[in-house]
Amino acid sequence: MKSNAPSTPSRRRWLAGAATAVAAAGVSRVALAALPEAPQQTSADTAAPWTPPGVTGAGRPYQPVVTLNGWTLPWRLNNGVKEFHLVAEPVVREMAPGFFVNMWGYNGQSPGPTIEVVEGDRVRIFVTNRLPEHTTIHWHGQRLPNGMDGVGGLNQPQIPAGKTFVYEFTAQRPGTFMYHPHADEMVQMAMGMMGLWITHPRARHPHIANVQRDYAFLLNAFDIKPGAMTPQVNTMLDFNIWAWNSRVFPGISPLVARLGDRVRVRVGNLTMTNHPIHIHGIEFEVTGTDGGPVPATARWPEVTTDIAVGQMRQLEFIADEPGDWAMHCHKSHHTMGAMGHGVPTMIGVDHSGLVRPLMRANPDYMVMGERGMADMGEMQMELPRNTFPMMTGTGPYGPIEMGGMFTTLKVRAGLGANDYRDPGDYAMPPGTQARPVEVGNAPPTTRAPAPATPSGSPPTPAGSATKPAAGGHQH
Ligand SMILES: [Cu+2]
Numbered sequence: 139m140k141s142n143a144p145s146t147p148s149r150r151r152w153l154a155g156a157a158t159a160v161a162a163a164g165v166s167r168v169a170l171a172a173l174p175e176a177p178q179q180t181s182a183d184t185a186a187p188w189t190p191p192g193v194t195g196a197g198r199p200y201q202p203v204v205t206l207n208g209w210t211l212p213w214r215l216n217n218g219v220k221e222f223h224l225v226a227e228p229v230v231r232e233m234a235p236g237f238f239v240n241m242w243g244y245n246g247q248s249p250g251p252t253i254e255v256v257e258g259d260r261v262r263i264f265v266t267n268r269l270p271e272h273t274t275i276h277w278h279g280q281r282l283p284n285g286m287d288g289v290g291g292l293n294q295p296q297i298p299a300g301k302t303f304v305y306e307f308t309a310q311r312p313g314t315f316m317y318h319p320h321a322d323e324m325v326q327m328a329m330g331m332m333g334l335w336i337t338h339p340r341a342r343h344p345h346i347a348n349v350q351r352d353y354a355f356l357l358n359a360f361d362i363k364p365g366a367m368t369p370q371v372n373t374m375l376d377f378n379i380w381a382w383n384s385r386v387f388p389g390i391s392p393l394v395a396r397l398g399d400r401v402r403v404r405v406g407n408l409t410m411t412n413h414p415i416h417i418h419g420i421e422f423e424v425t426g427t428d429g430g431p432v433p434a435t436a437r438w439p440e441v442t443t444d445i446a447v448g449q450m451r452q453l454e455f456i457a458d459e460p461g462d463w464a465m466h467c468h469k470s471h472h473t474m475g476a477m478g479h480g481v482p483t484m485i486g487v488d489h490s491g492l493v494r495p496l497m498r499a500n501p502d503y504m505v506m507g508e509r510g511m512a513d514m515g516e517m518q519m520e521l522p523r524n525t526f527p528m529m530t531g532t533g534p535y536g537p538i539e540m541g542g543m544f545t546t547l548k549v550r551a552g553l554g555a556n557d558y559r560d561p562g563d564y565a566m567p568p569g570t571q572a573r574p575v576e577v578g579n580a581p582p583t584t585r586a587p588a589p590a591t592p593s594g595s596p597p598t599p600a601g602s603a604t605k606p607a608a609g610g611h612q613h
Pocket of ligand 1: 374380414469472543
């Protein structure tokens with residue numbers, strides 16, 4: 139029998155069983171014929187949420203997750219087991235329009251596709267290694283047998299280049315998880331190898347609300363010299379490209395919500411530093427971590443929440459203010475591109491006398507930054523090939539002066555329930571926008587007089603403190 143002959147269902151079942159039996163030992167050529175398809179995604183657009191065909195899994199139907207500039211990996215059902223096929227391989231990711239980077243990822247993209255299952259599902263994941271070196275996958279945050287945890291050398295032999303291994307376990311806890319290699323981790327994660335895993339609750343869960351929109355993305359960072367295409371993999375802290383799902387603004391899709399929707403945003407951090415994620419216009423609560431859902435009594439309102447390295451946070455809010463609201467990492471360097479990195483500070487430096495001689499030596503010489511650096515957002519300076527400007531993204535009123543870890547939350551009335559399309563710029567009701575005013579003959583500003591000391595007494599000399607008199611103990 140030819141190994142590529144169409145398999146009968148019973149043969150497929152038998153082979154899947156055989157593949158499980160040889161977990162951590164490589165799958166034979168014959169068994170490969172029974173592998174589930176490994177769909178590829180080449181577009182960096184946000185894919186529509188994936189709804190399983192005809193089946194809703196082990197539990198009730200769920201609101202599927204929308205992975206920002208990503209997609210959900212389809213599965214096939216094999217004797218009640220959801221089977222997935224991840225292929226670890228070199229990919230080219232377009233991080234922003236015209237900015238292409240050599241990465242390592244899964245199934246054509248970095249990050250890899252989101253795996254989306256229901257609590258209690260039996261899950262079998264085939265992992266084919268098409269990298270030039272060995273790899274493994276660790277299922278961050280999952281309850282599973284020790285031999286499925288994916289730490290190369292500790293829990294399993296590494297998956298050699300060219301081989302396929304299979305992982306199998308039951309998705310025990312509902313929540314948001316991540317996956318990434320636990321093999322040559324520094325290099326493989328610096329190259330973009332990571333993905334999201336969502337487990338929906340099987341039944342109504344006391345600490346998990348129904349939401350109308352459910353977004354997910356990973357924070358990741360790269361060190362890519364301007365003009366280069368391949369990240370520096372040994373960088374420890376000095377990254378220059380700050381990304382969400384390996385995309386940088388203006389390459390990041392907006393989060394679109396219908397007015398009044400309850401919105402969940404799942405954010406995981408696989409960079410080398412923490413990221414305070416800030417959303418304008420609304421208040422949110424952290425309703426879950428990779429450790430599980432947070433009871434309502436333990437939540438508090440926030441507009442920024444810090445997401446430490448290796449952590450995942452679920453933010454939830456009611457989208458009850460229409461508009462285009464900024465949403466970004468609050469570390470201001472993380473909303474800048476590579477060209478803002480390592481530029482000398484020139485504020486207050488008058489180097490006008492130097493410009494002419496410098497331009498004689500270098501006709502491309504430019505004066506930058508002596509009045510701040512806002513000009514950089516407008517400047518059409520010639521960039522090295524294949525990078526993106528220091529500040530970038532343009533709104534209806536000019537340059538937004540943000541790139542990297544930035545996007546918008548677009549809240550609109552009257553959207554369709556499953557309409558995730560960018561609704562365009564927000565039309566502000568008349569009279570609700572900051573505007574210039576004519577100040578006429580405004581009086582000149584004067585420096586306020588120094589405050590008088592109480593009852594005209596001389597200021598207390600530095601270093602001596604007067605103990606306030608305590609009531610009832612006057613001396
Ligand atoms: Cu940040």
